[in-house]
Each structure stands twice: as structure tokens, then as C-alpha cells.
Amino acid sequence: MSQPAETIERPSAADPVLTVDGLDVTVSGGARAVRGVTFTLGRGEAVGLVGESGSGKSLTCRSALGVLPAGCEVSDGRITLGAARAGDGEDAELTAFTRKQWNTVRGSRVGAVFQDPASYLNPSLTVGRQLAEQLRVGRRLSRTEAHTRAVALFGAVGLRRADEVFHQYPHELSGGMLQRVLIAVAVSCEPELLIADEATTALDVVIQAEILELLGRLRTERGLALLLVTHDLAVVAESCDRVLVMYAGEIIEDGPTAEVLAAPAHPYTEALLRVASIGTWGRRALDIIPGRPPETGAELPGCRFADRCAHAAPECTAGPVALRALDAGRRARCLRPAGSGAAV
Ligand SMILES: Nc1ncnc2c1ncn2[C@@H]1O[C@H](COP(=O)(O)OP(=O)(O)O)[C@@H](O)[C@H]1O
Numbered sequence: 001m002s003q004p005a006e007t008i009e010r011p012s013a014a015d016p017v018l019t020v021d022g023l024d025v026t027v028s029g030g031a032r033a034v035r036g037v038t039f040t041l042g043r044g045e046a047v048g049l050v051g052e053s054g055s056g057k058s059l060t061c062r063s064a065l066g067v068l069p070a071g072c073e074v075s076d077g078r079i080t081l082g083a084a085r086a087g088d089g090e091d092a093e094l095t096a097f098t099r100k101q102w103n104t105v106r107g108s109r110v111g112a113v114f115q116d117p118a119s120y121l122n123p124s125l126t127v128g129r130q131l132a133e134q135l136r137v138g139r140r141l142s143r144t145e146a147h148t149r150a151v152a153l154f155g156a157v158g159l160r161r162a163d164e165v166f167h168q169y170p171h172e173l174s175g176g177m178l179q180r181v182l183i184a185v186a187v188s189c190e191p192e193l194l195i196a197d198e199a200t201t202a203l204d205v206v207i208q209a210e211i212l213e214l215l216g217r218l219r220t221e222r223g224l225a226l227l228l229v230t231h232d233l234a235v236v237a238e239s240c241d242r243v244l245v246m247y248a249g250e251i252i253e254d255g256p257t258a259e260v261l262a263a264p265a266h267p268y269t270e271a272l273l274r275v276a277s278i279g280t281w282g283r284r285a286l287d288i289i290p291g292r293p294p295e296t297g298a299e300l301p302g303c304r305f306a307d308r309c310a311h312a313a314p315e316c317t318a319g320p321v322a323l324r325a326l327d328a329g330r331r332a333r334c335l336r337p338a339g340s341g342a343a344v
């Protein structure tokens, strides 16, 4: 089933917070839904992870959080948290973690925010109590200290009248407020990395912009690294230093946001940008870029985008196409990347 090993070039961040190396995730009986995903995230860096629905973004994030859905598993590769804090010692290799180790790391070193905040909160406890509990356990604060700290954190994430919000139940708060609560919970134990998987997708555009601004501020103030999953390239353009583009389980292009968006190397990225520029980015991209992505886990001999690619040539489907380094910290999984002189 598996394809021949390839040499994956990975630009190394100066001070990595997260290193993902050759990550494979299989779903439902062995289909490879994430394929050889390799990247690093540096301290304080914001990286956008984009791609159509079903391209493997969430499974990649969930692997780094140790919360894969039932039936899905990491079948190959390594995910490492950089040794970042004095006294932490060895790098923490997440893929070898036990449940107990995960419980220490999740929250304290890696925080997460997902699309549906309500489902991550207990409906029968006030949001303040939930945050205070986390602080008592994670930061070993007394009840009074935890209360004071929780109110301060609610204020820091832009919740007005934080002392009143403390005593409210999830159902009393709007979606935007709940997302702020979840961000407060996620950063309460001062993680190095925050993974936000479509965290603003369900919110209206004004609230979405405010939440993104908040994440940006936390990043500047706390040196937080940010992995921001979205299918909105405008969000990436606004908030991310680098962008990773996934297609059918693979990274097909990455590099500094400005460069990639100004001059995409991979025909798929180029097609996405064309779709974005006419304002129909999202699920409808499937209708605008002719054809469909391959079935999840389909084993193809060559490029997974070839049958939808306007530039495809016979060699594109003859054998595996590696993710190769271009100039300026960029990579593309294409035999004839734009700008290389080889494109037709
Ligand atoms: N719980 C699951 N069970 C079976 N297959 C899954 C599950 N979650 C995801 N998949 C498969 O993996 C692919 C990638 O999923 P996902 O990472 O959620 O994509 P994205 O977040 O990019 O939309 C999906 O197309 C789907 O086929």
C-alpha cells in the first residue's frame, strides 16, 4: 500500500516549538488520510494550514494534540515538542506519549481551540469555575488565587464585565464569548503553542476579526506559536507568517505567506487563489477547479492533483512527486513549479 520512501526537505525553524516529521494518519481500516506531513513551527511564529475540506488539516492538528477520533491512528512519523523550558529536559516525542503524559502536556504546553466551543465546555458548570479548576490543577493555585487569575484572564481575552461572566453558564453566552472563554482556558497554563482549528469559522466576520486580533496579541505578548487552520486565505494573509497548503492528505506547498500568495508555485495553490479572488473560496472551490480530489487513502502512482491540473504532463503520473525545496524557504510538491522555468 505505502509509497516508496521519499526524501523530505524541511526548512528548520531557528527555535522549533513543534516538529512534525513524516506524519501518516490512517482512518477506517488503513486508508492514509494524512501522508508524510512534515513541517516545523518556530517560537512565536504563526503558521496557517489551508486546504479544502477533507484534505487532512484536522487530523494533522489532532495528532499533535493526542485527540484523534476513534478508528484513526498515527501509523508513521514523529511529532516532537521542542525542549523549550528550563528544566523540561528532553524533547517530548508526542507520538510515543501515554495518556498520562498527554494529560500533562495538553493545556500546559499545547493549547487548542476548535470550531464549536460549546461542546468543549461543561454545560452544568459556570465558565469561571471551569477555568478556575484548570488553573488550580495546571498551575497549582489556591481557590482564591484561581478565581482572581480567571477573572483577569477573561478580561485579557476581551470579555467585558469579566467578574460577571465568571458566574455565567455556557448557554448564557454568545458564540463569540464562548470562543473567548475557550481561548482563556487554552492559554491559562501558558502553553508554547496554540492550535486553532477553524476556531473562527462559525462566527460572524466582525467577531472573527476580533478573535484573530486577540490571537495575534497573545502571540506578541506571550511569544505563543500559532497553528491556524482555516479554509480562508484572507485570514492567512492577515495573520500568518507562513502558510502550509494541503491537498488530499499531503502538503503540496509551503513558504512565507506573502511570497506564496503573490506567486504560488503549485498549480493547486494557484487555483485556490484564483477561486479566492472571485470570492467563492470554500466548499464551492470543488466546483470551480474541475474534477474532484482522489478518494481518501487512494494510492496513486504520481501527483495526487494531476488529473485536475492544467499543466499536467506524462511524468507527473509516472512516479511519486516529492515535496522539494525551492528558494527562500519555500517548498512545492510539483515537477514543474511556477517560476522554475519548467512550467508550461
Ligand atoms: N473520524 C473519522 N473516521 C473516518 N475517516 C475520517 C475521520 N475523520 C476524518 N476522516 C477522513 O480523513 C479525511 C481528512 O479529514 P480531516 O483531517 O478532518 O480534513 P479537514 O480538516 O482538512 O477538512 C477526510 O476526508 C475523511 O475521509
Ligand SMILES: [Mg+2]
Residues within 6 Å of the ligand: 057, 058, 059, 198
Ligand atoms: Mg477540519
